[in-house]
Amino acid sequence: MDDQTRMLAGLAGLGGLSQGDVGDPDSLRKQLGQPQQDIGDILQQIMAITDESLDEAQARCWPEESPAHWGGSDDPAEGGGAGGGTAGGGLPLNFQHRKHALNCHRMKPALFSVLCEIKEKTVLSIRGIQDEDPPDPQIMRLDNMLLAEGVSGPEKGGGSAAAAAAAAAAGGSPGADGGIEHSDYRAKLAQIRQIYHSELEKYEQACSEFTNHVMNLLREQSRTRPISPKEIERMVAIIHRKFSSIQMQLKQSTCEAVMILRSRFLDARRKRRNFNKQATEVLNEYFYSHLSNPYPSEEAKEELAKKCAITVSQVSNWFGNKRIRYKKNIGKFQEEANLYAVKTAVDAASVSAQASQANSPATPTSGGYPAPCYTPDGRL
DNA sequence: CATGATGATTACGG
């Protein structure tokens, strides 16, 4: 035990006394009659408290030899702090009294700060460097994704309800085919979002509750053992890290759910619907009447998209597919070509009386695509 | 159920 005491005293000297900051133990030492022994005793008692389990300490009385020092009667500069509990001298003290005595001892603040400092240094040296947490790239990725997917972030102007309603209305109106599915998707997404947010809130609440709990606990304990603010800070950080890893799981599974939903509803390739007859008719009409240059401008695409109740990119897809497939096997498309050539011709004729040249819309003048209709093998 | 049609996606080049 003596060794330990010396060591502690030495540590105390190293840790705090030499720097002479807060507690200024040097001056204290001067004031005290028998400084060395006093400190040694206090440290011993602290060690004893630390060693002993709480139950033991509370259950049985403390040994008789030391109370004199704690009683205060022996102190040169009696602050009156420890007066009450130790009045009897020979009276056995229970744990509460002991604690009180410790707390009120005039050396306590100085020792306490010294111990805090020692702890601080040792803890820092053990695991001080790796403390700064970089913002987890994984969680950032998930956050971005959720944001992009509309799960987190602002509730999309007036909420999903409005959007869903609008989509549903569009679905009810004539000719909007994707509307129904889209609104369904919206509804499901809103559901996911709701679950996500309520779970997130729960987690956050639990986290702050737990943090509060721990902080209260630490504050409570800080009266009997040295706990530096930094330590509390670290503890809170640890708790937050734990909870954020849980949050990450939540985010991950939410992302998964959204992806599944998306693949089921939005990935049109999975649930491909053919365009309706009228739409393909419009598209084919344009294609064959511009066969020499079947590249609709952006405006034309928009026009066609509107007429066919599809999107511009669908128009682009259609023309892309059409061009390549036509080019690949012109023969196969002759019939169709003639049909639409005739159709446009008839249209032209009916609109303008002087339509003697049905040929004009599809003249093989420019090189890109072969002659449209009446043609190589004259298969009209 | 095999097969062709068809809309969407991907890889690549300008």
Place this chain on the structure above:
DNA sequence: CCGTAATCATCATG
């Protein structure tokens, strides 16, 4: 970013 070519996955039909 747009177009081509290849490819995928589904639809539609016999």
